[in-house]
Amino acid sequence: EGWLSLSHMTADVSMFPFKEWLKCQNKAVKNHKQELSEIAHPQGPYIVRETIARMIALTRGVMCEPEQIVIGTGTQPLIRQLMDVQRNDTRVAIENPGYFRIYQLLKSMNYDVSPAPLDEKGININKVEEIDPNFLFITPSHQFPTGIIMPISRRIELLNWAALSNDRYIVEDDYDSEFKYGTDNIPSLQSLDRNQRVIYTGTFSKTLLPGFRISYMVLPPNLLRVYKKYYSSWIQGSNSFTLYTLHYFIKSEAYARHIKRMNHHYEMKRKNLIKQLRLRFQDGITIKNIPAGLHFLAEFKTERGYEEIEARAKQEQLEIYTIKRFMLKGVTEYNKLELVIGFASIQNEDINEAVDRLYRIMK
Numbered sequence: 001e002g003w004l005s006l007s008h009m010t011a012d013v014s015m016f017p018f019k020e021w022l023k024c025q026n027k028a029v030k031n032h033k034q035e036l037s038e039i040a041h042p043q044g045p046y047i048v049r050e051t052i053a054r055m056i057a058l059t060r061g062v063m064c065e066p067e068q069i070v071i072g073t074g075t076q077p078l079i080r081q082l083m084d085v086q087r088n089d090t091r092v093a094i095e096n097p098g099y100f101r102i103y104q105l106l107k108s109m110n111y112d113v114s115p116a117p118l119d120e121k122g123i124n125i126n127k128v129e130e131i132d133p134n135f136l137f138i139t140p141s142h143q144f145p146t147g148i149i150m151p152i153s154r155r156i157e158l159l160n161w162a163a164l165s166n167d168r169y170i171v172e173d174d175y176d177s178e179f180k181y182g183t184d185n186i187p188s189l190q191s192l193d194r195n196q197r198v199i200y201t202g203t204f205s206k207t208l209l210p211g212f213r214i215s216y217m218v219l220p221p222n223l224l225r226v227y228k229k230y231y232s233s234w235i236q237g238s239n240s241f242t243l244y245t246l247h248y249f250i251k252s253e254a255y256a257r258h259i260k261r262m263n264h265h266y267e268m269k270r271k272n273l274i275k276q277l278r279l280r281f282q283d284g285i286t287i288k289n290i291p292a293g294l295h296f297l298a299e300f301k302t303e304r305g306y307e308e309i310e311a312r313a314k315q316e317q318l319e320i321y322t323i324k325r326f327m328l329k330g331v332t333e334y335n336k337l338e339l340v341i342g343f344a345s346i347q348n349e350d351i352n353e354a355v356d357r358l359y360r361i362m363k
């Protein structure tokens with residue numbers, strides 16, 4: 001019957017409004033031939049940055065001017081640009097478990113990168129003070145991969161910590177913050193920042209499609225000055241055609257409608273998957289049931305180790321990922337079997353079959 005996927009790295013392409021997207025593409029051709037014939041602004045076309053600035057002000061409380069926005073072809077290239085213009089002795093801390101692709105990028109740039117552990121409120125503030133980083137990478141809206149939603153109290157603690165020095169920044173990765181199911185959508189950390197300490201990054205990979213490669217970064221004025229100094233001759237890497245299409249997709253409210261529709265769709269699939277998992281595994285499964293994002297963590301009682309589970313998953317043609325990929329350096333072997341279970345790809349009618357395969361893999 002072929003492969004089924006519980007990957008957390010996808011979006012549900014079966015629901016993407018390609019017809020509306022193509023209409024916006026036509027508008028881009030009609031209204032912006034001139035701009036398409038030229039090299040775009042290093043940070044991306046102004047009107048696209050203006051539309052993004054307005055949208056994140058409305059949806060995430062982010063306060064910024066279009067001049068502070070840098071558009072990029074992904075979170076990694078944006079972080080690379082930001083960090084390329086920092087001093088070599090810059091110290092960095094990142095959540096552990098955390099987004100290993102950023103961890104690996106920062107290490108490949110020869111920065112001193114320290115994984116910092118979490119507690120029930122997100123990144124552990126005492127550990128942050130111990131490490132004393134210049135840049136702190138966090139995902140407060142929906143910690144990646146544990147899903148923890150950082151309470152306001154911890155956000156304030158972190159902002160107070162950052163405000164104590166001109167040489168401290170917090171990179172707020174607001175990844176998949178758009179998907180909340182019945183839980184409150186806490187405004188961005190950036191919206192609480194009064195000292196130009198927060199760099200805000202967002203992406204359209206989860207709300208549109210990861211293949212579009214459209215992400216953005218909001219720099220506080222002091223870092224924007226540094227950025228402009230180093231990148232004045234930079235040619236924007238994004239595809240202007242896609243960016244102008246995005247501009248019309250957002251302005252026509254198609255984007256807002258799509259997110260609303262996807263929230264309902266994902267909430268229904270998530271509920272069904274959790275129900276089937278509980279029915280099948282009974283007390284053999286413990287689900288970290290935080291109602292947000294496009295994946296959840298689930299711990300399974302099994303005698304089998306990670307390698308064996310991954311091998312059996314291939315046999316069963318079920319795409320699954322374990323928590324190991326997010327356990328950054330210096331963490332002892334996990335003594336429980338934990339999966340990151342994504343529900344964007346799996347079609348509702350395939351959920352029972354996927355759960356059956358998972359049951360055979362674990363038993």
Ligand SMILES: Cc1ncc(COP(=O)(O)O)c(CN[C@H](CF)CCC(=O)O)c1O
Pocket residue numbers: 008009010073074075076099101139144173175202203204205210214215325
């Ligand atoms: C924490 C976090 N911040 C941003 C992105 C978005 O990056 P970009 O598309 O480049 O804008 C991801 C995307 N994560 C990937 C797909 F889910 C990879 C996960 C894995 O490698 O496990 C992410 O986890």
